[in-house]
Amino acid sequence: MANKKFWVGMLVMVLVFGMAVVGCDTGNNTQPNIYTVTFDADNGTPPVIQTVIEGSSATRPANPTREGHSFGYWFNEATDEEWDFETPVIADINLRAKWDLSDPITRDWEWIQIPHSPTKDSHEAYICKCCGEIAGRRDVPATPNFTWYGDGSAESFSIATPQSMFGFAHIVNGTAQEYGGPTRFNFDGRVIHLSKNIDLDSIPWTPIGDTSEIWNATFNGTFDGNGYAIVGLYVNRPDAVGNGLFGALPGIVENLFVSGAVVGRSTSGGLVGEPRGGIIRNTHAHVSVTSIDATAGGLVGFLNTGSIENSFATGDVSANRHAGGLVGSVLAGAVAAVFTPFFFLLLWRRKYAIIIQNENGEQLCVIKLRRGETLEIETLKRALGKHSENYHMPEEGIKWKIIQELKRRVTLQEK
Numbered sequence: 001m002a003n004k005k006f007w008v009g010m011l012v013m014v015l016v017f018g019m020a021v022v023g024c025d026t027g028n029n030t031q032p033n034i035y036t037v038t039f040d041a042d043n044g045t046p047p048v049i050q051t052v053i054e055g056s057s058a059t060r061p062a063n064p065t066r067e068g069h070s071f072g073y074w075f076n077e078a079t080d081e082e083w084d085f086e087t088p089v090i091a092d093i094n095l096r097a098k099w100d101l102s103d104p105i106t107r108d109w110e111w112i113q114i115p116h117s118p119t120k121d122s123h124e125a126y127i128c129k130c131c132g133e134i135a136g137r138r139d140v141p142a143t144p145n146f147t148w149y150g151d152g153s154a155e156s157f158s159i160a161t162p163q164s165m166f167g168f169a170h171i172v173n174g175t176a177q178e179y180g181g182p183t184r185f186n187f188d189g190r191v192i193h194l195s196k197n198i199d200l201d202s203i204p205w206t207p208i209g210d211t212s213e214i215w216n217a218t219f220n221g222t223f224d225g226n227g228y229a230i231v232g233l234y235v236n237r238p239d240a241v242g243n244g245l246f247g248a249l250p251g252i253v254e255n256l257f258v259s260g261a262v263v264g265r266s267t268s269g270g271l272v273g274e275p276r277g278g279i280i281r282n283t284h285a286h287v288s289v290t291s292i293d294a295t296a297g298g299l300v301g302f303l304n305t306g307s308i309e310n311s312f313a314t315g316d317v318s319a320n321r322h323a324g325g326l327v328g329s330v331l332a333g334a335v336a337a338v339f340t341p342f343f344f345l346l347l348w349r350r351k352y353a354i355i356i357q358n359e360n361g362e363q364l365c366v367i368k369l370r371r372g373e374t375l376e377i378e379t380l381k382r383a384l385g386k387h388s389e390n391y392h393m394p395e396e397g398i399k400w401k402i403i404q405e406l407k408r409r410v411t412l413q414e415k
Contacts, residue, residue, distance in 0.1 A: 035089050039074065040096045041066070052089040060085045070100035144170050146181040156191040162200055165230070168192065169208045172219050184214075187221030187251070194225045200232040200260070207247030207273060212240050218248045218276065225256025225283075233260025238292050241266050242273035244301065249278035259286040259315075266293040267301040269328065270315055275306035283311040291319035297328035356384070356410050358391070364412070390414055 243264030270287030298313025
């Protein structure tokens with residue numbers, strides 16, 4: 001009986017041990033991780049995808065082809081480094097083809113002009129003629145226009161386009177002949193009239209009266225803005241002296257608004273860098289002005305001689321020394337009736353009378369506008385009442401732009 005119990009006990013122990021062994025999972029039967037390696041040839045064809053077991057390496061595919069290019073290698077998009085095909089794969093990877101852009105045999109490069117807007121040629125692109133690849137860009141100046149100048153014998157001239165403004169600067173600075181234009185002329189005794197608002201579109205601007213190469217390349221005439229604006233001024237000459245819309249100015253600038261940005265080494269102003277006896281009157285500059293070294297002013301950089309009348313500036317100004325909201329530094333000259341931004345705010349809120357008249361000079365109605373406001377067509381029609389049916393309406397409304405006059409007359413043509 002004792003032997004029987006012994007063998008029964010042994011059998012139970014064997015069964016329990018066997019169950020324990022069978023129930024133990026060592027993990028050797030777990031499925032391995034699978035990752036994808038994507039090869040993007042960057043040539044317009046669909047990417048090639050490989051599935052790779054974790055810890056294994058990807059297989060190098062056949063080298064792709066691309067017209068006008070030579071294949072270099074595959075690189076990891078995440079690290080921008082060439083991929084080593086001996087590297088174990090432990091995650092999903094995107095590999096992209098690296099192409100050689102310097103093959104002198106299959107690639108033919110040229111600079112091609114890219115028009116940016118109707119007012120300027122903004123830049124050129126370095127383009128491969130066989131495949132259209134763009135390898136670089138560079139800014140180019142706007143094409144200057146000299147037709148307004150004629151033979152230069154007129155007493156007054158009218159400027160209405162950005163290209164003409166660039167032509168004007170080239171004539172004064174003595175660089176017009178490089179563009180097929182006339183020889184240098186300082187416009188002494190002549191008048192330049194602005195007949196429209198001008199947008200320089202942030203094209204790099206060389207000041208009118210740039211004396212960096214020719215000391216006497218100055219503007220000696222009268223520039224009458226007629227209450228119009230020049231916007232988009234962009235002067236970026238961190239190594240040059242005498243920066244602004246005008247550089248050196250023995251002449252006169254009047255009735256003008258200008259906005260934009262000016263950066264120079266020194267003697268930088270929103271409107272004029274250095275008036276050499278020049279006269280500035282009835283002007284407003286809203287320009288960010290920076291002199292890397294010294295002397296920066298919101299309107300004028302360095303007033304050595306000359307005068308400023310009925311003018312103000314509202315832009316930011318910075319320099320290591322000699323920085324002023326209106327003038328950076330004054331050696332000699334007169335400043336009269338200049339306005340602070342607070343006074344300008346009061347002036348801006350003031351209303352001005354717009355007299356609407358017929359072709360015989362007979363007053364039809366009077367409408368008051370604040371500076372900068374536009375008289376909309378519907379407002380004009382309501383003011384004219386039944387008379388509006390007898391006159392042609394202006395196409396885009398009437399923009400108040402006169403700086404000095406308190407009243408402006410607008411003539412409507414009868415139908």
